[in-house]
Amino acid sequence: MQNHVYSSRQLALPLASVFVAIILAIGTLLGSSGTASAQQTTASSDRIWHDLKGDVFGDRAILVDTGVVRIEAPKRAQDAAIVPVDIYLDPAKAPDGIKSVTLIIDANPAPVAATFQLGKDAGVTHLSTRVRVNDYSYLRAIAETQSGQLHMMQTFVKASGGCSAPAVKNQDEANATMGQMKLRQFPPKETMTKTEELQLMIRHPNNSGLQRDPLTQYFIPAHFVQKLSISQAGRPILSMEGGISISEDPNFRFDFTVHGNGEIQVEATDTDGKTFRNQWPLETAGL
Amino acid sequence: MSVDRLRRRLVSGFTCTAASAALLPCCLGRAVLAAGASLRFSTTQIADGVFAFQGADELMTAANNGAICNLGAVIGTDAVAVIDSGGSLIEAQAFLAAIGKLTAKPVRFLVNTHMHPDHIFGNAAFRKIGATIVGHRNLPRALEARGAFYLHNYREQLGEALMQGVEIVSPTMLVDDHLQLDLGGRMIELRAWKAAHTDNDLTVFDTATRTLFAGDLVFMGSLPTLDGSLLGWLRQMDALTAIDAARVVPGHGPVTADWPQAVAGERRYFEILARDIRKAIADGTPLREAVKTAGESERDNWHLFDDYNERNATAAFAELEWE
Numbered sequence: 322m323q324n325h326v327y328s329s330r331q332l333a334l335p336l337a338s339v340f341v342a343i344i345l346a347i348g349t350l351l352g353s354s355g356t357a358s359a360q361q362t363t364a365s366s367d368r369i370w371h372d373l374k375g376d377v378f379g380d381r382a383i384l385v386d387t388g389v390v391r392i393e394a395p396k397r398a399q400d401a402a403i404v405p406v407d408i409y410l411d412p413a414k415a416p417d418g419i420k421s422v423t424l425i426i427d428a429n430p431a432p433v434a435a436t437f438q439l440g441k442d443a444g445v446t447h448l449s450t451r452v453r454v455n456d457y458s459y460l461r462a463i464a465e466t467q468s469g470q471l472h473m474m475q476t477f478v479k480a481s482g483g484c485s486a487p488a489v490k491n492q493d494e495a496n497a498t499m500g501q502m503k504l505r506q507f508p509p510k511e512t513m514t515k516t517e518e519l520q521l522m523i524r525h526p527n528n529s530g531l532q533r534d535p536l537t538q539y540f541i542p543a544h545f546v547q548k549l550s551i552s553q554a555g556r557p558i559l560s561m562e563g564g565i566s567i568s569e570d571p572n573f574r575f576d577f578t579v580h581g582n583g584e585i586q587v588e589a590t591d592t593d594g595k596t597f598r599n600q601w602p603l604e605t606a607g608l
Numbered sequence: 609m610s611v612d613r614l615r616r617r618l619v620s621g622f623t624c625t626a627a628s629a630a631l632l633p634c635c636l637g638r639a640v641l642a643a644g645a646s647l648r649f650s651t652t653q654i655a656d657g658v659f660a661f662q663g664a665d666e667l668m669t670a671a672n673n674g675a676i677c678n679l680g681a682v683i684g685t686d687a688v689a690v691i692d693s694g695g696s697l698i699e700a701q702a703f704l705a706a707i708g709k710l711t712a713k714p715v716r717f718l719v720n721t722h723m724h725p726d727h728i729f730g731n732a733a734f735r736k737i738g739a740t741i742v743g744h745r746n747l748p749r750a751l752e753a754r755g756a757f758y759l760h761n762y763r764e765q766l767g768e769a770l771m772q773g774v775e776i777v778s779p780t781m782l783v784d785d786h787l788q789l790d791l792g793g794r795m796i797e798l799r800a801w802k803a804a805h806t807d808n809d810l811t812v813f814d815t816a817t818r819t820l821f822a823g824d825l826v827f828m829g830s831l832p833t834l835d836g837s838l839l840g841w842l843r844q845m846d847a848l849t850a851i852d853a854a855r856v857v858p859g860h861g862p863v864t865a866d867w868p869q870a871v872a873g874e875r876r877y878f879e880i881l882a883r884d885i886r887k888a889i890a891d892g893t894p895l896r897e898a899v900k901t902a903g904e905s906e907r908d909n910w911h912l913f914d915d916y917n918e919r920n921a922t923a924a925f926a927e928l929e930w931e
Contacts, residue, residue, distance in 0.1 A: 395896065399919035401757075403926050405896040449894060451926070455757065482765060483667060484724045484835065485919055488753040490927075491803040491837045492746065503930065507892050522929060528753075541752060570926060574894065 363477055366459045369427040377423070377433060381471055383463065389414045389472035390422060390464035398454045398481040402488060403568045407449040408462045410439075418467040422448070426566050428458035428480075431529065434566035440557035444516060444578030448559070451568040453487035453529060456480045487529070489569045495526035500597040504585060506604045517605055519558075520574040521551060523589055523597065527569045546571050548590040553603070554583020579605065651706060654855065654864040655817035657683040657794070659710065661694075661703060662863040665830050665911050668695050668726055670767045675699045677726040678857050680821045681707050682814050684791025687716035690739070691812050691821045691857075693730030696766070697773040700730025704737065715739045717789055719798060720779055721823025721859065722806045723750040724835070725758050731777035742789070743779030744800045744808035751778050783810055801825065801848075804841035805832070805859075813851065820853035820867060828861025831910040832874050834920040838927055842878055845871065877906045885924045886931070895925045 374383065391409040398404040410419050418441070424434040434452055439445045452460070461475040489495050500523070507518035523546060530543020543565065550560040551573075558577045571589075586600045651661050661679040668674040674695025681703075682689045688707060693700045707715060718734035720743040721727055728751075731741060755776035763771045781787075787798040794816040801809040805824040812821040824832070825841075825848060834841070849868035856867040881903040888898035899921035907913050 393896075399899065400922040403895075403922050405894070405922075407894075407896065449896070451895070456760075480761070481919065482761070483915070484726070484758070484833070486754040486757045486761075488750075488757070490835055490923065491807045491840070492749060492753075493807060494803065494837070505892075524930070568926070570930070572926070572929075 362457065363459070366427040366457065366477070369432065370425070370459065370461065373425070373427070373432055377425070378463070378471060381469075383471045383473050385473050385475075387414065387472045389419065389466070390462045390474050392424075392460060392462040392474050392476050394460050394476050394478050396477070397479040399485070401455065401481040401485045402453055402490065403451045404454045404478060405449060405451050406460055407447065410446050410448075410464060412444075412446065415464070415466045415470075415472070419464050420467050421465045423461075423463045423465075424450075424452070424566075425461040425463065426452060426454060426458050427461070428456035429453070429529075429566050430455065431565045433563055435561050435563040438557070438560045438562075440552070440559065440577075442556075442578065442580070443558040445559055445575050448573065448575040450571070450573050452566045453568055454478050454480055454566075455487050489526045489528060492526065495524070495569060498524040499526065500524060500589075500595070502587060502589075502597065502599045504587070504599075504601045506585075506601075508605055515579045516576055517579055518574065518576045519551075519585065520572070521587060523549075523571045523587075525569065525571060525589075525591060527564070527567055527571055529565050544592055546589050546591050548588075549573075550588050552586050553577075553580060555586070556580055556583070558585075579603065652863045654857065655814070655819050658814055658817050658819050659683075659707075660857045660863045661706075663695075663726070663860065665860070667912065667915060668762065668766060670770050673699050674726060674729060674762075674766055674770060677724075677824070677859050678861070678863060679703055680812070680857055681710070681715075682791060682794070682796055682812075682819075683711050683713060684794045686713065686790075686792025688713050689717040689719060689789060689791055689796055689812070690715055690734065691719050692721055692727040692823070693718055693734055695726040695729045696770050697730055697733055698770065700733035703730070704733060713792075716791070717742055717781075719743070719789075719796075719810065719812050719821075720747060721811070721821065722809050723747055723754060724806070724824065725762055727823070727859070728776070729762070729774045732773060732775045735777050740781050741777060741779040742781040742783065742787070742798065742810075744810045745782045745784050746808040747782070747810075748778040750806065750808045751776050801844055802840050803837040804844055805834070806836040809836070811848075811851075813853065818852065818854040819864075820851055820856045822848070822856050822858055822870075824859035826856055826858040826861075826871055827874050828858045828865060828870055829910070830860040830912050831916045832877065832920070833916050834923045838878060838882060838920075838924045839931075842875075842882065845875055873909060877903065877909070880906055881920060881924055882928065885921060885928050889925065889929055895922065898925055 393407040421438045423436045425432050426434050457480050459475045459477050463473045503522040505520040509517050525546050527545040546564050551558045584600045584602050589597045654660050659681045663676040663678050664672045666672055668676050680691035718739045718741045783798045783800045788795050797813040799811050809825050853867040855864045856870045884902035899918050902921040903917050
């Protein structure tokens, strides 16, 4: 086995230096010092939000950091396709109740990731899901109270570096298993409480469809779960609309207040109009 | 052609490339001046007519020209097949120039082992010389979904200069399962795998010397990255190690290694990662907490552990939750 090593540092020829100088001069003259970085900063993310919020919420006032809603996400996305995000709601700070939470990712091609409606007596105080994050961006949770007040908290997420793209990892598997669901029920940590935690998982490629085909420049068609409702015996717990930036195999973990022994029912509809339904008996029935 | 003569020609190939890179602004512009100033190549003949280029054990940067993965060339009596095009046009052009000094035979095939930028960003250089670009049947689809993101993301990471001329070029010859390419006097066997490192992994086996180009199905030294299926990777480990190879060129790590021992470290890491994640799932630990500690006992065994372990754990968690 032979190793061949060569370093071009040895090529520090005077002639090359002259060319370097000439080319640098040409570059400067043409102003071709590289196009400005397109990477988002907190300021540029804020600019997107400034332009966007009127479209989503009109000219309504948005109260910030009131404690009604909190959002947590990793400071740096590890896998751009699967960024965990936690939203916490504090009913004590919104006595009239919270009716919905909207999740916004400023720098994504379609910033409104999803809107979640909360069942009236469902008692949801914590919702975690996973989203795709395309670029450095604020993630914002905006809660709307029953009386129509808006409360927001934001957290900045640095996009993942390298080859981790916000795309489906195993497309064949995603297509083959689409519509399968799994429900995990986490029993209450204390007995005698009527709050339990659920985790709903749905198999779906959930393609955001906003990537361009590099050859044809056409957009790849979007295909994602755009409507989801979770209820207990017909009583709404949580529903979702939108969903474009939710990760493949949409995954929602949340707490809720159990009402009686009725089963948990789920209905999901995707952008192709396919509907997936499932139900599970309540494991803690009879508490 | 004697090995000694090959070696001399190889060395002069890189000299020539670096010089032309510095002196041909009309073709390459400042990209080369910025990046090429520290261009450094190390190439090895690993078997008769089989050459490999060793990438740096680093993340892709402007300083390393994106040259972080191992590349290969197999020379037949009629033609040359190149395995992976590298992480920039500059790297691809340097490699082509080096091959040109080894042999007058045309580079007829470029085989892409999978979709990642460090393996495909040099593709345009091969299209330009008329080589047929060969890939897994899933590769075009994967590039469609990621191409724009890769170009944008790496423009940030590598800088405008090194990204100049980089295009996403899809393969035109696709491998469904197995495919043989005749280079004249020697055949190389291409094999498409089920989802593992990615959902478009392809290996190349040179039958004459029993050399396996494993692409990123085999990582050594640098932590493997998971962008396909952990279960698929583990499930196919036995089929991979059953390949009757005398040596392997891993996608990352030493330019050549003994087979199948080369895969032991990677297998151990994935088994530990899977074990830790399965326990977290069983315990009801949420993803965000679980990924902070999973695989941690492997930290000292790998380069780039902090860059990739949490990402691997995240992908593994999302996959293993469905078991």
